[in-house]
Amino acid sequence: MTITSPRVLSVIPPMTQLNTPYPATAYLTGFLRSRGVDAVQEDLALQLVLRLFSSDGLRAILKHIESSPKSSSPAAPPAPSESVAFFCEQFSQYAATADRVIRFLQGRDSTLAHRINSRMFLPEGPRFHVLDNHISEDDDDDGTDPLGWAFGALGIQDRARHFATLYLSDLADVLREAVDARFEFVRYAESLAASQPTFDPLAKSLAAAPNLVDNTLRDLTLAAIDRHQPQIVLVTVPFPGCVYAAFRIAQAIKAAHPSMLLLLGGGFVNTELRELSDVRVFDYFDYVTLDDGERPLLALLEHLRGDRSREQLVRTFLRTDTDAGQAVAYMNHAEPDIPFAEVGTPTWDGLPIDDYLSTLDMLNPMHRLWSDGRWNKLTVAHGCYWKKCSFCDVSLDYIGRYDGVAAKTLVDRIEAIVTETGQTGFHLVDEAAPPKALKAMAEELLQRNITISWWGNIRFEKSFTAELCELLAASGCIAISGGLEVASDRLLKLMKKGVSVAQVARVTKAFSNAGILVHAYLMYGFPTQTVQDTVDALEYVRQLFEEDCIQSGFFHRFACTVHSPVGKNPQEYGIELVPLPPVSFAQNDVDFIDPTGVDHDMLGTALNKGLYNFMHGVGMEEDIRSWFTKKAPRSTVSRDFILKALEAN
Numbered sequence: 001m002t003i004t005s006p007r008v009l010s011v012i013p014p015m016t017q018l019n020t021p022y023p024a025t026a027y028l029t030g031f032l033r034s035r036g037v038d039a040v041q042e043d044l045a046l047q048l049v050l051r052l053f054s055s056d057g058l059r060a061i062l063k064h065i066e067s068s069p070k071s072s073s074p075a076a077p078p079a080p081s082e083s084v085a086f087f088c089e090q091f092s093q094y095a096a097t098a099d100r101v102i103r104f105l106q107g108r109d110s111t112l113a114h115r116i117n118s119r120m121f122l123p124e125g126p127r128f129h130v131l132d133n134h135i136s137e138d139d140d141d142d143g144t145d146p147l148g149w150a151f152g153a154l155g156i157q158d159r160a161r162h163f164a165t166l167y168l169s170d171l172a173d174v175l176r177e178a179v180d181a182r183f184e185f186v187r188y189a190e191s192l193a194a195s196q197p198t199f200d201p202l203a204k205s206l207a208a209a210p211n212l213v214d215n216t217l218r219d220l221t222l223a224a225i226d227r228h229q230p231q232i233v234l235v236t237v238p239f240p241g242c243v244y245a246a247f248r249i250a251q252a253i254k255a256a257h258p259s260m261l262l263l264l265g266g267g268f269v270n271t272e273l274r275e276l277s278d279v280r281v282f283d284y285f286d287y288v289t290l291d292d293g294e295r296p297l298l299a300l301l302e303h304l305r306g307d308r309s310r311e312q313l314v315r316t317f318l319r320t321d322t323d324a325g326q327a328v329a330y331m332n333h334a335e336p337d338i339p340f341a342e343v344g345t346p347t348w349d350g351l352p353i354d355d356y357l358s359t360l361d362m363l364n365p366m367h368r369l370w371s372d373g374r375w376n377k378l379t380v381a382h383g384c385y386w387k388k389c390s391f392c393d394v395s396l397d398y399i400g401r402y403d404g405v406a407a408k409t410l411v412d413r414i415e416a417i418v419t420e421t422g423q424t425g426f427h428l429v430d431e432a433a434p435p436k437a438l439k440a441m442a443e444e445l446l447q448r449n450i451t452i453s454w455w456g457n458i459r460f461e462k463s464f465t466a467e468l469c470e471l472l473a474a475s476g477c478i479a480i481s482g483g484l485e486v487a488s489d490r491l492l493k494l495m496k497k498g499v500s501v502a503q504v505a506r507v508t509k510a511f512s513n514a515g516i517l518v519h520a521y522l523m524y525g526f527p528t529q530t531v532q533d534t535v536d537a538l539e540y541v542r543q544l545f546e547e548d549c550i551q552s553g554f555f556h557r558f559a560c561t562v563h564s565p566v567g568k569n570p571q572e573y574g575i576e577l578v579p580l581p582p583v584s585f586a587q588n589d590v591d592f593i594d595p596t597g598v599d600h601d602m603l604g605t606a607l608n609k610g611l612y613n614f615m616h617g618v619g620m621e622e623d624i625r626s627w628f629t630k631k632a633p634r635s636t637v638s639r640d641f642i643l644k645a646l647e648a649n
């Protein structure tokens with residue numbers, strides 16, 4: 001089949017995020033248009049949520065509940081849960097308020113905040129219990145009220161948005177408990193894909209009778225196809241939590257339009273499907289491509305025009321017939337990637353940028369930025385300039401291939417995006433934006449007198465001086481995040497982070513002094529991490545809050561991936577990997593045995609409890625051991641370590 005000038009539709013499958021479009025389709029659409037290709041895009045994740053949580057959608061959910069034999073759905077519990085019972089009882093109130101709440105969260109009806117704040121307008125299901133308790137269970141017994149604290153600072157609109165978010169969360173619980181146990185707002189059926197060595201669980205779910213969510217997604221998919229009439233559909237899956245829906249989308253398209261070509265790519269594919277060999281995947285998708293999509297797509301378009309052989313495709317899996325039957329072939333004609341300077345400007349054209357929902361569920365100030373507000377997502381450079389951290393996927397292209405761009409080009413892109421979207425907020429989505437490039441960008445923004453606000457990830461390296469932080473703030477930087485990881489100089493060295501705790505203190509303080517919010521990524525459970533390391537790490541973190549170096553943080557449990565230096569050379573880190581089963585589908589996380597035998601689960605609870613309180617300025621004076629439920633050793637860190645590190649600056 002020869003296709004000379006196809007229309008290419010890129011879609012975002014459910015679920016990614018609700019406040020702003022995931023950027024992959026914007027990048028691909030911008031790139032394809034810059035090459036003269038007729039390219040369009042759709043966000044099916046947003047559409048699915050808007051349809052399910054409309055008043056009509058709620059009626060469909062009620063109908064489903066009322067018509068379901070109690071034991072027919074393996075996904076549903078045998079008796080109605082508290083959420084489901086409350087929903088049925090209060091249905092008329094839900095149906096009367098749903099569309100209004102959505103419009104409020106879209107920023108289209110701000111005066112509704114007063115009605116919402118009256119607490120007489122919205123039905124208040126189990127998610128609202130947290131307000132009755134006032135103090136979360138993670139809080140200390142000192143009478144501190146984190147919601148009161150936050151609302152005092154946040155005001156009428158934020159209070160109403162928090163209530164509206166609880167309302168939506170109640171509805172999501174109803175959907176999960178009565179219709180589809182796999183549903184969540186930011187991930188959907190994640191366990192079917194994440195590190196799943198075989199396609200079996202996904203195949204089984206895709207063969208099951210479609211439920212209300214599946215049918216809604218199918219209708220939206222086919223409507224999008226009717227609107228655009230594409231010849232090629234690109235489905236981009238950034239996370240495991242959108243893989244199931246991606247396959248349901250493909251299933252719907254293949255059933256209605258068997259000759260339409262489907263292509264799968266995105267972050268999940270790039271990290272997890274590198275060993276793909278299951279031919280069943282190609283019942284849904286014709287091609288699966290790895291790493292940046294631009295070059296493989298150009299090669300595929302040439303192939304479809306008849307200008308390039310199948311063997312000259314780039315980083316592309318496909319199904320072939322062999323003497324032994326069908327097999328998966330990987331075509332990887334060696335060709336350089338499109339330089340980052342030539343990938344074009346992302347475009348949001350076609351996405352309903354006014355329809356996204358600004359929710360407010362987390363009171364953590366940095367998490368607010370992730371879920372609140374519509375941010376243009378942009379990358380300063382391709383890959384990471386440091387690419388050494390031993391827990392990171394440095395062997396993969398998205399980290400390991402660094403490729404920068406001139407500040408002028410970057411700011412041209414910023415200007416074009418502001419003109420197109422009318423929005424001046426930017427989330428720089430680099431894994432670690434390089435200081436030199438940020439400095440050049442800031443100077444260019446100031447020189448052109450362009451007003452934006454921006455935030456993003458960096459590495460807390462010493463080239464972020466006080467002067468540079470002030471320059472970044474003047475250019476619109478409002479927040480930055482970076483990895484302090486395990487706050488321990490021994491472990492920072494082992495993980496090749498290239499920073500020390502004292503240096504992180506000085507850099508974060510410089511950002512804070514410039515009025516920039518600082519969020520620290522923290523980690524626990526790294527190979528060889530002892531109880532003493534963990535106690536000391538929490539003490540460092542306490543002091544960083546005390547000295548106002550950081551205002552926000554989050555502890556992640558270390559996960560070993562097959563693409564990281566730890567996963568590739570476990571013996572260098574004193575651990576042994578648990579052998580993986582044969583892989584024909586996804587592969588990423590790998591279990592390991594750490595001979596230290598530390599109970600990281602117990603320690604993780606203490607770390608998060610301590611951190612949560614520090615973020616609210618609570619418990620700063622207490623001995624760090626008080627956060628641990630089991631006997632913990634005294635910290636070996638002096639109580640003024642960070643203060644001294646700052647004074648030594």
Ligand code: SF4
Pocket residue numbers: 384385386387388389392393394399431432459483
């Ligand atoms: S963890 Fe961050 S700084 Fe380290 S290699 Fe990965 S992207 Fe770069």
